Amino acid sequence: MEFHDVVRKRRMVRNFTDEPIPGDVIDRIVEAGQHAPSAGFSQGVVYVVVTDKEMRQAIGEIAGEEHYVRDGFDPFISGAPVQIVICTSEQVYHDRYNERDKRAEGEEEIDWPTPYWHTDAGASLMLILLAAVNEGLGTAFVGVFDPPALQKLLGIPEEYLPIGVTMVGHAAPDRKSGSLKRGRRSLDDVLHRERW
Numbered sequence: 001m002e003f004h005d006v007v008r009k010r011r012m013v014r015n016f017t018d019e020p021i022p023g024d025v026i027d028r029i030v031e032a033g034q035h036a037p038s039a040g041f042s043q044g045v046v047y048v049v050v051t052d053k054e055m056r057q058a059i060g061e062i063a064g065e066e067h068y069v070r071d072g073f074d075p076f077i078s079g080a081p082v083q084i085v086i087c088t089s090e091q092v093y094h095d096r097y098n099e100r101d102k103r104a105e106g107e108e109e110i111d112w113p114t115p116y117w118h119t120d121a122g123a124s125l126m127l128i129l130l131a132a133v134n135e136g137l138g139t140a141f142v143g144v145f146d147p148p149a150l151q152k153l154l155g156i157p158e159e160y161l162p163i164g165v166t167m168v169g170h171a172a173p174d175r176k177s178g179s180l181k182r183g184r185r186s187l188d189d190v191l192h193r194e195r196w
């Protein structure tokens with residue numbers, strides 16, 4: 001698929017068929033996510049892929065699926081045949097930025113201008129979403145407001161914060177998010193040329 005089409009086709013899909021996704025397709029999608037840039041090449045982003053139905057159900061519960069269903073959405077979190085939990089470790093970045101090439105002797109660790117571990121997780125998420133679309137699949141992402149519950153369920157070490165759950169599968173007709181009523185801001189609204 002043309003890159004432009006992949007970008008334009010990507011949207012959060014909130015209903016999936018239960019058709020399974022072959023393992024090599026899942027691996028290609030995660031591999032694309034792992035090809036994201038990372039600060040200092042720290043690579044502190046790690047993935048847990050879940051296909052087991054009961055586990056998907058449990059993840060759906062933690063991610064508040066019942067609230068979506070109550071609002072008229074399909075159970076798209078547990079219903080997706082593949083869930084990818086993207087996790088990021090702040091510690092990996094501190095460790096990397098204390099290595100010799102990043103911190104000269106006698107210097108302090110950098111004053112982090114933004115939490116790069118989240119920047120990198122977002123970059124990886126985006127590649128995963130686009131890679132899934134490129135495979136002809138639908139995809140979505142939801143935040144999780146109880147990360148420790150997800151860590152406990154999946155055995156994720158405390159150091160790795162799950163940033164949310166990404167769903168991948170064959171798209172089915174879905175209910176659109178109310179947020180879309182806002183419409184996308186125009187390019188003129190968000191693009192400042194030469195200076196703000």
Ligand SMILES: Cc1cc2nc3c(=O)[nH]c(=O)nc-3n(C[C@H](O)[C@H](O)[C@H](O)COP(=O)(O)O)c2cc1C
Pocket residue numbers: 010011012013141142143144177179180
């Ligand atoms: C960081 C982040 C968190 C999001 N959290 C949720 C969420 O918890 N539930 C949900 O239904 N959609 C969530 N979304 C999807 C947005 O609502 C969606 O991207 C936005 O409405 C634009 O729609 P589109 O992605 O289909 O173009 C999230 C998106 C991002 C990037």
